[in-house]
Amino acid sequence: MSQLAIQEKIREKAKELLSKKEVDLIIGFSNWTLPLRTTPVFIRTPEGTESLIWNSFCENNLATYIHKFSRFRVGIIVKGCDARSLTALSLEKRFNPERVFLIGVPCQRMVDRKKVTKAVKGEILRAEERGEEIIVEGEEFKTVLNKKDYLYPSCQVCTHRTPIQAHVLVDDPVEESPLVEIHPGVNQFEKKTFEERWRFFEKETSRCIRCYACREVCPMCYCTECFVDDYRPKWIGGGLQPQDLQFYHIVRAYHQTGRCSGCGACERACPMDIPLTYLTQKLNQDVKELFGFEVGLNSKTPPPLSTFEVDDKGDFIK
Amino acid sequence: MMRRLDKRDFETFLESVMEECDLYAPVSLTEGVSVFKKIDHPNEVNFSQLLTQKPAKEIFFPQSEPMFNYERRGGKIQITSNEEVKRERILLGARPCDIEAISLIEKVFMSEPYTDLYFLEKRRKTTLIGLGCNPPLSTCFCSSAGGDPFLRSGSDLFLVDLGDAYSVELLTEKGMVFSKNKFLREADPEDLRRIKELEDKAFEKVGFSIPMDGIEKRLDLMMESFFWDRVHEKCIGCRICTYLCPTCHCFDIVDEGDFARGQRMRNWDSCLSPLYSLETSGHNPRPTTRERTRQRLMHKFNYFPKIFNRVGCVGCGRCIQYCPVHFDIRQAIIWTSSKRPRKPKI
Amino acid sequence: MEKSWEPKILAFLCNWCSYAGADLAGTSRIQYPPNIRVIRVPCSGRINPLFILKALQSGIDGVLVSGCHPGDCHYLSGNYIGRRKFATLKRFLEYLGIEGGRVQFSWVSAAEGGKFSQMVHEITQEIKKLGPAKRFVKREDSRAIKFETQNSKDKTILK
Numbered sequence: 117m118s119q120l121a122i123q124e125k126i127r128e129k130a131k132e133l134l135s136k137k138e139v140d141l142i143i144g145f146s147n148w149t150l151p152l153r154t155t156p157v158f159i160r161t162p163e164g165t166e167s168l169i170w171n172s173f174c175e176n177n178l179a180t181y182i183h184k185f186s187r188f189r190v191g192i193i194v195k196g197c198d199a200r201s202l203t204a205l206s207l208e209k210r211f212n213p214e215r216v217f218l219i220g221v222p223c224q225r226m227v228d229r230k231k232v233t234k235a236v237k238g239e240i241l242r243a244e245e246r247g248e249e250i251i252v253e254g255e256e257f258k259t260v261l262n263k264k265d266y267l268y269p270s271c272q273v274c275t276h277r278t279p280i281q282a283h284v285l286v287d288d289p290v291e292e293s294p295l296v297e298i299h300p301g302v303n304q305f306e307k308k309t310f311e312e313r314w315r316f317f318e319k320e321t322s323r324c325i326r327c328y329a330c331r332e333v334c335p336m337c338y339c340t341e342c343f344v345d346d347y348r349p350k351w352i353g354g355g356l357q358p359q360d361l362q363f364y365h366i367v368r369a370y371h372q373t374g375r376c377s378g379c380g381a382c383e384r385a386c387p388m389d390i391p392l393t394y395l396t397q398k399l400n401q402d403v404k405e406l407f408g409f410e411v412g413l414n415s416k417t418p419p420p421l422s423t424f425e426v427d428d429k430g431d432f433i434k
Numbered sequence: 435m436m437r438r439l440d441k442r443d444f445e446t447f448l449e450s451v452m453e454e455c456d457l458y459a460p461v462s463l464t465e466g467v468s469v470f471k472k473i474d475h476p477n478e479v480n481f482s483q484l485l486t487q488k489p490a491k492e493i494f495f496p497q498s499e500p501m502f503n504y505e506r507r508g509g510k511i512q513i514t515s516n517e518e519v520k521r522e523r524i525l526l527g528a529r530p531c532d533i534e535a536i537s538l539i540e541k542v543f544m545s546e547p548y549t550d551l552y553f554l555e556k557r558r559k560t561t562l563i564g565l566g567c568n569p570p571l572s573t574c575f576c577s578s579a580g581g582d583p584f585l586r587s588g589s590d591l592f593l594v595d596l597g598d599a600y601s602v603e604l605l606t607e608k609g610m611v612f613s614k615n616k617f618l619r620e621a622d623p624e625d626l627r628r629i630k631e632l633e634d635k636a637f638e639k640v641g642f643s644i645p646m647d648g649i650e651k652r653l654d655l656m657m658e659s660f661f662w663d664r665v666h667e668k669c670i671g672c673r674i675c676t677y678l679c680p681t682c683h684c685f686d687i688v689d690e691g692d693f694a695r696g697q698r699m700r701n702w703d704s705c706l707s708p709l710y711s712l713e714t715s716g717h718n719p720r721p722t723t724r725e726r727t728r729q730r731l732m733h734k735f736n737y738f739p740k741i742f743n744r745v746g747c748v749g750c751g752r753c754i755q756y757c758p759v760h761f762d763i764r765q766a767i768i769w770t771s772s773k774r775p776r777k778p779k780i
Numbered sequence: 781m782e783k784s785w786e787p788k789i790l791a792f793l794c795n796w797c798s799y800a801g802a803d804l805a806g807t808s809r810i811q812y813p814p815n816i817r818v819i820r821v822p823c824s825g826r827i828n829p830l831f832i833l834k835a836l837q838s839g840i841d842g843v844l845v846s847g848c849h850p851g852d853c854h855y856l857s858g859n860y861i862g863r864r865k866f867a868t869l870k871r872f873l874e875y876l877g878i879e880g881g882r883v884q885f886s887w888v889s890a891a892e893g894g895k896f897s898q899m900v901h902e903i904t905q906e907i908k909k910l911g912p913a914k915r916f917v918k919r920e921d922s923r924a925i926k927f928e929t930q931n932s933k934d935k936t937i938l939k
Contacts, residue, residue, distance in 0.1 A: 149760075149765065150573070154760070155668060155759060155761075156667075158664075176758070181668075230466065234465055306875070317876050318915075323467060326677075327677050329672035329673070329758050332670040343830065345709055353688070354699070354701045355688075356498045363916075366833060366876065367830060370868075373872075381758075385758035387467075388487060389467050395876075402867075402868055402872070403868065406864075421864055426850070426860070428864060430850065430863050432866075432885065433866065433885040434887075
């Protein structure tokens, strides 16, 4: 189905839910002021559903808003990764699943807007998606790009693009084959020596400005008292010492073990372009290999670090 | 006084300057990310991004600044304070919005009787070299915020990129020190005309699109408005807008160390963090993003103008570019200007 | 006096098995290198991965975590939960570039005094080969701070 047709279906379903008062609020995407970007919208009236859109720039993970709006009955537009995050959250009892309605959209993979911006010289003033192409226009240029070359790495490895957990799907399920087998960052990384790996990690995290955007966009980071604010014991300082930045990123990624759906929202939010998904993807790979677990596929399987099997792998223990 | 600096002399000019001063300029950390940093070599200077991610306020008000060190020696405690600035400094390549923002922050940090020594020392010893914006970005709205893509006020020297050379205007006493510099040649009479062309083009692009006039009065009536119930919805409460904002100036003072040695540091803080207003009792007067978003907009467009007679925003547009959920402060301002506060049309 | 570098190794031992095993090594007069410092925890499952990271950041050269054998945990399943944590943490740290030999895990029961001392020998040797911890250390000289009291007696405080 074309993106426009999917958009119509989303609007239809959202309108239906609001008209029948089955939900109080619909959380979806809409166009806003900048090209290549969409914004989350919160719609309360059937007429308001006309502003809902769907395209390859709907990159946010709307599951983060469940924490803020848990007292309403919400309908959320979800891609595969978003639905998995919500399943993980419902396992952790963060919201009442009976008060949430998922409108599932099988995802065609999202476009990496930062990569598109770097591909042209000059500011992009207009962008249009036409089939498999993206047409970007600036004051002095108009370029046609092949969408397939500009997808997010986390989308390229994704094998769960259909939100099977959703109450309704607005399109047929997509074929679940990844564009690349292993996340490009992880692949490169495993070939390096210990020294090289650390140098890379050190260099990339040195740009961090502790804005915590990665933490706030992540649906799984909902602790009211984050470890960075702990005082007794004090894990890390508040400044920009490189060791503190490294500690923060190691632990933030590690806290997602067995909970991360690989949506890539952290990497997309970072203003300093720190590649965060190479950390979380590695953890997801390990969890799959060690415990055969993938987040969000089954709403009954408990999170891997909260349970055990008697014959878990333990050959690294002497 | 006007001069001209050919681009082929740019690096040698900077080298001559670096002999006596520390030079701070935009440096690219990776493709698409640049910050203001002290440079060791002129070839590190990178003007390819119109606006750096972290604003120029960092030079005077660093994100993490040690205020003093303490150390136990011989049973006594020795304290070494860190506000002294040894060498003169030059800030090169700050855009007019960043420079205007510095003069805004000066009002906070340098007004009697509470003068911030750390800020003052750095400011006194720094010469500001501004750089005009040709062209500005579509997210820039400096002219609506009392500025201009070629605003000279605040700069000691002002550069305009003319293609093969920079035009250099020496504006203040600190700027006139450069009049003897051998790399600054006589200005070409054509330069003035070319500068005017660039200015007109830039100004046309930025325009006067955002109704900032009278926003203080409008917000006076809106403290308890339903408007805030909707404006905050998509905000996730990260700190990007405040950390990248050239005028935001909140900070937190922390001690780090142990009983033998340590440091007192001043770090940037953000009113959008839930912990910012959390009181020891557990009560939080700004418990949700509704109150915190309201606080941010009120501070910028109501409280700051009340105290300092100017809106607390310079229209650089960084918050619009980098917000992960595409909050657009221009839209929020436009909504306040409708005839009566109403539900935004979504 | 020039002293060659001796690694500082932190051991988290579970109270019921590994700590008792270490105790047994002591009462049996089994020698093991003095590079090890022990922190007793109720169970290996109590170990928060942040402890290990904080140790590495403070300048500790190696960390040993030891618990009861699977099936023998005093709290029934603590060590099983710990095993999963350790597996993911170890892989992640090696992926990041922290050498694999720095963080090690073992099952030592209360009767295995000999095994405990063997573990300490092994880990000390490996860390000696790897060298002092340089990555991720916050204050290089934070390991021991000397300060003179008014009596001019040297007092060394371990960090």
